[in-house]
Every structure is written in structure tokens, then in C-alpha cells.
Amino acid sequence: MLQHIETPQDIEQGVKLLIANDQRLAHVHRMTGLPPLRRQPGGFPALLYMITEQMISLKAAHAIWQRVEAAFHPFDPAVMANAAEEDYRACGLSGPKLNAMRSLATAIAEGSLDCNKLPDLADADVIVQLTRIKGIGDWTAQIYLLACLGRPDAWPAGDVALQIAMQHALDLSSRPTAREMATLARDWRPLRAIAARLLWAYYRHLK
Known part of the structure; x- marks a missing residue:
């Protein structure tokens, strides 16, 4: 199997x-x-993109993501954790999405989430780790399992x-x-x- x-x-x-x-x-x-x-590479940028994708069309997500890339590349978690709300809103992000991105960045910057360890965890544990972050729910966690970790179920x-x-x-x-x-x-x-x-x-x- x-x-x-x-x-x-x-x-x-x-x-x-x-x-x-x-x-x-x-x-x-x-x-x-x-x-x-x-399949796509995992890590912080992948999760940021999945937050961008939540509840909107792929076309809209792509347009917003281009602005996020322009504003925040190379996606330093410490920088994004401390970025102003206006910097996020200028990308077209909603309040919940910008809060989710900042929460994710903070978790990685402070060490409570290590994306490099996710491939070694069971599916259920990956979901627990990701959904601890406000704004990341089951959909995002499951998409990460599927697209970034290649999990078959x-x-x-x-x-x-x-x-x-x-x-x-x-x-x-x-x-x-x-x-x-x-x-x-x-x-x-x-x-x-x-x-x-x-x-x-x-x-x-x-x-």
C-alpha cells in the first residue's frame, strides 16, 4: 500500500x-x-499561500498572493510576526487571514511550530500542530498533508x-x-x- x-x-x-x-x-x-x-514544497510559504486560498477563488487567491510575495518575500517569520496590519491589508488580505498569517509567523518565530518536523509526524499529529494556530483549520491542515507531505489518506x-x-x-x-x-x-x-x-x-x- x-x-x-x-x-x-x-x-x-x-x-x-x-x-x-x-x-x-x-x-x-x-x-x-x-x-x-x-504536490508542492512545504514549509512557511506553503502555509501562507493556503491561508490566502481559504474561501476564495483560485484566481483571486493568485492575485492576492502576488502582492503578498512582493511585500514579504523571502518570508522571514520574525519580520512577518511584527509587520503592521496595514502592510497585510495592502495585499488585499481580510482581517481573519492577516491575523492567521501573523499567528503562524509568531508560532514559527517563537519555536512552537517547526515545519521541518511535520514530515516525521503522523497525519493526526500534523493536524493537531497546525490547527493549534488560530485561523488554520482542518481544511488547511488536510491540504498541507495532501499537497506538501504526500499523505495518501x-x-x-x-x-x-x-x-x-x-x-x-x-x-x-x-x-x-x-x-x-x-x-x-x-x-x-x-x-x-x-x-x-x-x-x-x-x-x-x-x-
Whole structure:
């Protein structure tokens, strides 16, 4: 069984296992083909970008992130922990997001969060470490597990695009809640991160 998702071959292996046991995902796969790897480097900048992405479109997130990069690169946690609110707001960040970024920067600067140690932790412990920071919830922690750490069972159940894709793929009468998503995906464990990639690809197909 996959321990980490590092290559397109890992995606292919995981998809084969899933579609052999669930014809609904087999149908999704026939429409989308193999989904992309969706891996990115981890660490402080990755978490900052994920905070930027929360609850807005990818296009809007990209525009804001360009301003964040211009203002704060090379992303020194101590500098960002002490940056003025106006510096964050000038990037287009909302109050909750700027507070989350400052809380994250403070945690790293003070040593209560060490991003370099996250790859050595179990999924549940990574989630505990990240969600201790105000403004970082389960969605951000699960996306970090999936995209940065390559964990095969990460499942960002609160992701709206994932919920919409699940509704259509499983022919549900309404968009499932995060709680319902956990139940619906139970049989896909321990490869829910592969299923998520398939469903995100399906969501793009639906659009």
C-alpha cells in the first residue's frame, strides 16, 4: 500500500486500486483520465499561500498572493510576526487571514511550530500542530498533508469543489456537508487523497 504520493506512478497505482472497488470512481476516471500529482514544497510559504486560498477563488487567491510575495518575500517569520496590519491589508488580505498569517509567523518565530518536523509526524499529529494556530483549520491542515507531505489518506472534506464533485459523482440530491463527506468516503480509505484528486479533476470537467 502507498505510504506517500510522490510520483505520477503513485497516482496511477492508487487510482487502479480505487476504481477496481468502486464503479462510481471508475466512471469519474473514464471522464478525467489520471489526475495531476498536486504536490508542492512545504514549509512557511506553503502555509501562507493556503491561508490566502481559504474561501476564495483560485484566481483571486493568485492575485492576492502576488502582492503578498512582493511585500514579504523571502518570508522571514520574525519580520512577518511584527509587520503592521496595514502592510497585510495592502495585499488585499481580510482581517481573519492577516491575523492567521501573523499567528503562524509568531508560532514559527517563537519555536512552537517547526515545519521541518511535520514530515516525521503522523497525519493526526500534523493536524493537531497546525490547527493549534488560530485561523488554520482542518481544511488547511488536510491540504498541507495532501499537497506538501504526500499523505495518501488526506481528505479535505470541507472543500467546496470536492463536495460539488462528490454530489455529481455519487448522484446525490444535494451537496454533502463535511461530516457527510467523511462518511461517504469511508470505503476509500486509506487512499482518500487519490480519490480527492480524481474528484477535483471531475469538478473541472463539470465546469
